[in-house]
Amino acid sequence: MSVVVVKNLHRTFRVSKQQDGFWPMVRGLVQRDYKNIHAVRDISFNVEKGEMVGFLGPNGAGKTTSLKLLSGLLTPTSGHATVLGYVPWKRENAYRRRFSLLMGQKNQLWWDLPALESFRLHKEIYRIETTRYQKRLDELTELLQVRPQLSQAVRELSLGQRMRMELIAALLHDPEVLFLDEPTIGLDVISQNNVQQFLKYYQQHQQITVLLTSHYMKDVEALCKRVIIIDDGLIKHDGLLTDVLGQLSTQKIVSLKFSHAVSTQSLSRYGEVLEQTPLTVKLRLNKSEIPSLLSEILSDFPLEDVSVQERPIEEMFAELFARPALQEASA
Amino acid sequence: MIVSMRVYFEIFRISISERLTYRADFLFSTFVRFLPLVTQIFLWSAVYQVGTSHQTASLNNYSYPDMVAYYLLTMVARAFSSMPGLASGIASDVRDGSIKKFMTQPVDLIGFLLWYRIAHKLVYYIFAFLPYAIVFYLCRQYFTQEITWLMGLSFFLSLIMAFLIGFLIECLLGLASFWFLEISSLIFIYMMLNYFLSGHMIPLDWLPDRLEWAISFLPFKYTAYTPCAILLGKYDSAGIARELLIELGWVIGLTIACRLIYTRGARRYTAFGG
Numbered sequence: 001m002s003v004v005v006v007k008n009l010h011r012t013f014r015v016s017k018q019q020d021g022f023w024p025m026v027r028g029l030v031q032r033d034y035k036n037i038h039a040v041r042d043i044s045f046n047v048e049k050g051e052m053v054g055f056l057g058p059n060g061a062g063k064t065t066s067l068k069l070l071s072g073l074l075t076p077t078s079g080h081a082t083v084l085g086y087v088p089w090k091r092e093n094a095y096r097r098r099f100s101l102l103m104g105q106k107n108q109l110w111w112d113l114p115a116l117e118s119f120r121l122h123k124e125i126y127r128i129e130t131t132r133y134q135k136r137l138d139e140l141t142e143l144l145q146v147r148p149q150l151s152q153a154v155r156e157l158s159l160g161q162r163m164r165m166e167l168i169a170a171l172l173h174d175p176e177v178l179f180l181d182e183p184t185i186g187l188d189v190i191s192q193n194n195v196q197q198f199l200k201y202y203q204q205h206q207q208i209t210v211l212l213t214s215h216y217m218k219d220v221e222a223l224c225k226r227v228i229i230i231d232d233g234l235i236k237h238d239g240l241l242t243d244v245l246g247q248l249s250t251q252k253i254v255s256l257k258f259s260h261a262v263s264t265q266s267l268s269r270y271g272e273v274l275e276q277t278p279l280t281v282k283l284r285l286n287k288s289e290i291p292s293l294l295s296e297i298l299s300d301f302p303l304e305d306v307s308v309q310e311r312p313i314e315e316m317f318a319e320l321f322a323r324p325a326l327q328e329a330s331a
Numbered sequence: 332m333i334v335s336m337r338v339y340f341e342i343f344r345i346s347i348s349e350r351l352t353y354r355a356d357f358l359f360s361t362f363v364r365f366l367p368l369v370t371q372i373f374l375w376s377a378v379y380q381v382g383t384s385h386q387t388a389s390l391n392n393y394s395y396p397d398m399v400a401y402y403l404l405t406m407v408a409r410a411f412s413s414m415p416g417l418a419s420g421i422a423s424d425v426r427d428g429s430i431k432k433f434m435t436q437p438v439d440l441i442g443f444l445l446w447y448r449i450a451h452k453l454v455y456y457i458f459a460f461l462p463y464a465i466v467f468y469l470c471r472q473y474f475t476q477e478i479t480w481l482m483g484l485s486f487f488l489s490l491i492m493a494f495l496i497g498f499l500i501e502c503l504l505g506l507a508s509f510w511f512l513e514i515s516s517l518i519f520i521y522m523m524l525n526y527f528l529s530g531h532m533i534p535l536d537w538l539p540d541r542l543e544w545a546i547s548f549l550p551f552k553y554t555a556y557t558p559c560a561i562l563l564g565k566y567d568s569a570g571i572a573r574e575l576l577i578e579l580g581w582v583i584g585l586t587i588a589c590r591l592i593y594t595r596g597a598r599r600y601t602a603f604g605g
Contacts, residue, residue, distance in 0.1 A: 013601055071435050075598060091597075093437040101435045108432050110345065112352040117345050124341040125438045153352075 003209045004047035009079035013037045039065040041233040050207040054224035058321045062233040063213040071101040100175040104182035114151045115165040126173035140168045160191030180212040196222045217313040248316040257305035339446045346450030391537045396473040404559035411490045412497030412554035421505025489558040492578045499585035509596030530556025550581040
C-alpha cells in the first residue's frame with residue numbers, strides 16, 4: 001500500500017489585489033478586489049514506502065504548497081490525500097507523531113537555549129521513551145558530528161550546525177515520513193554536502209519515505225531517483241530523474257584542446273562557442289551530431305584532446321522552466 | 332493526562348531556563364516597573380492636598396491612605412493579569428509562519444503558551460518579591476483595613492483568575508491575527524480601554540452608577556479592580572462569593588472562546604508564501 005496517496009488535490013488562495021497609485025489605493029479602502037491563485041491544481045500521485053521523491057519547480061510552482069497540504073498545515077480546496085492512512089488536514093496527534101516537516105527557512109529550536117533543551121522537550125511532546133531517546137540522540141549526534149555543540153546556545157551555532165540540529169529535532173521521534181522543504185537553503189557547499197550525505201545514509205538505513213523540495217538541483221540529483229516536476233500548480237512530469245535528464249539532454253558540452261593556436265572563429269559554424277582561449281575551446285553541440293562534427297573537426301584542426309560532458313543540470317532545468325508551454329510528459 | 336502534564340512541566344522548565352538567559356535585562360525591567368509607583372503616590376498626595384491646610388479627608392469614600400493602598404494593590408493585580416508581548420507574539424508567529432510547529436507537532440498552542448507564561452510570571456515574582464516586600468513594608472501605614480482570612484484567600488483566588496482572564500483575552504487578541512495579520516492597533520485599543528475599564532486608572536466605584544453597571548458586564552474589572560476591592564473590604568462575604576463566581580464564569584467562557592477561535596483560525600490559516 002502506498003504511504004502517500006494524492007488524488008486530484010487542488011488548493012486556491014484568495015488574495016487581495018494591491019492597488020498602485022493614490023486614488024486606486026483610496027478606492028481599495030472601501031472596495032477591495034480579490035483574485036484567486038491556484039497554488040496546486042488537480043495534482044495526483046502516489047509515493048511508496050522507502051521512496052525518496054524530489055519536487056522540482058520554479059518559485060511559486062506549488063512545491064511547498066504540496067508539502068503543506070500533506071503535513072496538514074493547509075486544507076485543500078478540493079481533492080483528497082492520505083499519508084500513512086491519515087487525512088493530514090484532520091491534524092490528528094496520532095498522525096503528527098509519525099511524520100516530520102522540516103523547513104530550511106524556519107527554526108523550531110529555542111534560539112537562546114542549547115539544542116539539547118529543545119530535544120528534551122521533543123522527547124516529551126513525542127512521548128519518546130528515555131532509553132530510546134538517549135539511543136537516538138547518540139546515533140544522530142554521532143552521524144551529524146554535532147556532539148560538542150549540544151550544550152551551546154542555538155544562536156551561537158553556525159548555519160550549518162543549526163541545520164544539523166534541526167535535522168536531529170525532526171528525526172528524534174523516528175518519523176516514518178519526512179517532508180523536507182529546502183533543507184540546504186543558505187548553506188555553504190561543504191555543509192550542503194554533509195546534509196546530503198546524511199540524508200542519503202539515513203534514508204537508506206531507516207527506509208523512511210521522504211518528499212523533498214529544493215532549489216539546489218545537486219540535492220535532488222544526489223538524493224532522489226524519482227522526481228515530480230511541478231510548474232504553475234500542475235504536475236508536468238512524474239518519473240525517474242534519469243528519464244527527465246534523458247529528455248532534456250539534447251545537447252552536450254564538447255571541450256577541445258589543440259596542439260598549437262588555431263583560429264577558433266571558424267569553429268562557430270559547428271555550434272555555439274561557450275569559452276575560448278588560443279589553445280582551447282568549449283562548444284555546445286547537438287547530441288546526435290557530435291560523432292560527425294568531431295570527425296570534421298579532427299580533420300580540419302590539430303586536435304590534441306577532446307572531452308564530452310553533460311550540460312549542468314541547473315542549466316537544463318532553467319531552460320525547461322523558461323519554456324512557455326512545457327510539453328506534457330507521460331508519467 | 333499524566334503524559335500531558337509531563338509535556339507541560341517540560342515547557343515550564345525550559346521556559347524558566349529561557350527567561351533566566353537575559354538576567355540583567357530582566358532585573359532592570361523589573362526595577363523600572365516600580366518607578367511609576369513614586370509618581371502615583373505624589374499625584375494622589377497632590378489630589379488630596381496631603382500636608383496642606385486644605386487636605387481632603389475622603390474622595391468618593393476613599394481616604395488618601397485607601398487610595399495609595401488601592402494603587403499598590405492594582406500593581407499586584409496587574410503583575411498577575413498583564414501579559415506583555417503575548418498577543419503581539421502570537422501575531423508575529425502567525426505572520427512569519429513560526430505557528431506552523433503547533434500545527435504539525437502534537438502539542439497544543441494554548442497549553443504551550445499558558446505554561447510558558449506561568450514560567451515567566453513565576454520568575455518575575457521571584458525577582459520582584461523583595462522590591463514588592465520593601466514597598467509594602469514602607470507603605471504599611473496606608474493599609475488601614477483589617478484583613479480577614481476569607482478576604483486574603485479570596486484575594487489570592489481572584490488574582491489567579493485575573494491571571495487566567497488576562498491570558499485568555501490577550502490570546503484571543505493574538506488569535507485575531509489569523510484573520511487580520513496586523514493587530515498592533517487592536518492591541519493598542521485594548522491596552523487603552525483596559526487601563527480604564529479594569530480600574531487601573533481610578534477605582535471603578537468612582538464612576539457614575541450607570542457606567543459602573545455597564546462595566547460590570549465586562550471581564551476587565553476582574554484583572555485589577557475586583558481583587559483590590561476584595562482586599563480593601565468593599566464587598567461583604569456574599570459579594571465576594573458572587574464576584575468570584577462571575578470571575579470563574581469569565582474564565583470558563585473565555586477558555587471556550589479561545590478554543591473555538593483557535594480551531595477556526597487554524598482551519599483558515601493559509602500559510603501563504605512559504
